[in-house]
Amino acid sequence: MNATIARQMIAADILKLRRRRSTMVTAVLLSVGMATLYFAFIETRHHGNLAGPQALSDGATLMCMYFGAFAAILIGTEAGSIDLASGVFRDLAATGRSRTALFLVRIPAAIAVTLPLTLTGFAITVAAAYAFHGSAAAPSPGLAVTFAAWVTLATIVQTTLAVGISSLTGSRSVTLITVIGWNTIATSILYLASFLGSVRDLVLMIALGSLSPGQQVGSHAHPGSSIALDNFKLPMPAVVAVLVVLAWAALPAAAGVLRTRTLDA
């Protein structure tokens, strides 16, 4: 498969996702909508005295760990199962195009749809952090870029995870319940289970949380100026955290490839 065909296939997958109106509206509300709502609420509550760096941290956490992540999982799930659910997968497979390629194009397509949403949500955060920092220090551009990188990493990993699991199960509902349930309820329980020690480092959200640039915020934070968002932060070596996060993308993707290659279309 050459680059032209890959580009065309990715564009076709983006088309399928963007035309899915209900999914797109929900994803926009979860990312851009929730970021707007959150900062409107904070601003109303604190009357123009929103702590700049803390606002960045909160906004990025909102995108990486909560609503932006839900949007990424929603779109990734759709991308992984849309061909199977519609019955078009067999027609795609009957073109002779390799099934590995049919699976792999889903990932960049889903990321291309999701990333603008979470980055827009984060951009609202950045705007709010600069516009309403009040007496607190404005966040540095470098910090904003670091948080943006964290949002990008988290979005790519969560989207890929959802594409892989969705392709594996072939079911939207099972994937949504499993991935969101794991990332919220199960992770919360594991995070608090201190007797598990460093085994908890293997949990995606905990590894992602440990990569959060949030600890840089502490000295600049304006106490009481925002809602503290718990981002499952545990101390662990950055290398371990990066490897764990990448594994959470690579293993579901590998499972998705395997399933796509072997299923009777």
Add this chain to the structure above:
Amino acid sequence: MDTAPLDTAPPIIEAHGLAKSFGSRTAVRDVGLTVPAGCAFGFLGHNGAGKTTVIRMLTGLTRPSAGTIRIAGRSLADHREQVLAQVGAIIEEPRFHLHLTGRENLQVIAAARGPQARQRIEPALARAGLADRGDERVHSYSQGMRQRLGIARCLLADPRLVILDEPMNGLDPGGILELRELIAGLVAEGRTVFLSSHLLDEIEKTCHAAAVIDRGRIIAQGAIKDLIGDTHTEYELTCDRPQVALGILAAHPALAQASQIPGGLRITLADPRAAGAVSALLVRAGITVLSFAPVRASLADRFLGLTSRVGENA
């Protein structure tokens, strides 16, 4: 219909010893299939006989448990991508992304087929009669329009082989006529159409050759006229005084069987060349022969005679 030179045409599909098992259940076994290029080829079988399983193996959707498939001279197992690039198929009912338009659905498949396929989207829509409906969502399409969009999707490959699994399902008589003409047009262009259908009359009208599958085995295949086995040995004649005519014919050496029917006789001749002599004998005996015509066997008769289902249910 005109018969293509089936004996001389090189095969576009050659399947040998095909088998497919699902767990302990064997869906098809020892299937040998030879489809000549450039003809319309019917594939007949009762529900559950194994038609769709064979089609899914031919289109690479499921791997045979045993056996080999060659399409256009190449092994499907070894050259899957190149082989399937020449095949357009509707498998079972055509399925689409209902939230996309007809044109967008074709774009999705064209993207997987390659840049040339994108150039064929508009001609394919026009040929399927959907040029002015291509920007409507497939959700709003009728069953017939979806079948036609499925055909348009097949044409994106500029296929040498078109595989249609029950394409007439859900079509009204006008739609069936259009599809028949479309198939004839594809064959006239030198393409091969492999057509699975329950509509035996349609296969007889549309196809040059056919194969019959029963309980997972191919039990007959060949030119339609050979399958029907119509040797014109059975005749119906209408005449006055059929009782007398029966007595006259009883002594004729070519007569194998004769029975009286309302207004005439049904006779079976051991030698069809004797039909003229039999007719002349009756006329010379003063019998007024109003008509003397061979009884045409149909593909449906032959199919029901070959397959097992009717006998089981009786």
